Amino acid sequence: MELKMAVIRKDETKTDYDEVLQWITNFYDTVKKNYTDVIHNHLDIAVNEIVRRTFRNGYCYFFAHMLKNAFDGRGGVFMTVPFGHFVWKDIDGTCYDVEGIYDPKVCDAFYLIPEEYVRSKLPNYFNSFRHAEIPGTKLDVPNKEEIINMIKEYCAYCNEEYDSYIEEYFYF
Numbered sequence: 523m524e525l526k527m528a529v530i531r532k533d534e535t536k537t538d539y540d541e542v543l544q545w546i547t548n549f550y551d552t553v554k555k556n557y558t559d560v561i562h563n564h565l566d567i568a569v570n571e572i573v574r575r576t577f578r579n580g581y582c583y584f585f586a587h588m589l590k591n592a593f594d595g596r597g598g599v600f601m602t603v604p605f606g607h608f609v610w611k612d613i614d615g616t617c618y619d620v621e622g623i624y625d626p627k628v629c630d631a632f633y634l635i636p637e638e639y640v641r642s643k644l645p646n647y648f649n650s651f652r653h654a655e656i657p658g659t660k661l662d663v664p665n666k667e668e669i670i671n672m673i674k675e676y677c678a679y680c681n682e683e684y685d686s687y688i689e690e691y692f693y694f
Contacts, residue, residue, distance in 0.1 A: 539616065539623070542589070545589070545593075546589075546622060549573070550569070550570055553569050553573050554570075576620075578620060582609070582619055583608040585608075585620050586599040586600075586618075589610035589618055596612065597611050597612040598611050598637065598638075599611075600617070600634040600635060600636055601637065601640050603631060603632050603635055604632060604673075604688050604691035605631060605691075608637070611634065633673065635673070639676060640672065647663060669692065673688065
């Protein structure tokens, strides 16, 4: 699997992109190795897509934490707004997800909000990650207005201008 590469910045907080991207590649390789006996045809494509879809559809939060833990707890986990996609942001500001480097500008993310902030304002938001697959579990997830209010409060807290166009993304 070929992962996205970034322009290397020259500053004292630069981290080793190759080290992080190699960890993600090793993760894919381990999954492939574990399923070699099960899937014979198109193994690379099938397993890579299974892993990618899994961690892009509901489990991105856990992958972000796997990266944070794999790299000694440095950096932080952030929610991309308006997508609700979680990424790990390393100490040099580079964001990563299961596909490699996640560039918020290229991906049209308006804001990166720290997990701790989201948790302090919308604690029920995280219930859907733990209980989404359990039949009969009642999910108490925030509604559109609660999420938008959290984003507005975060912008005020950071002295960032709130872009009301973001509300077009929330159609539920």
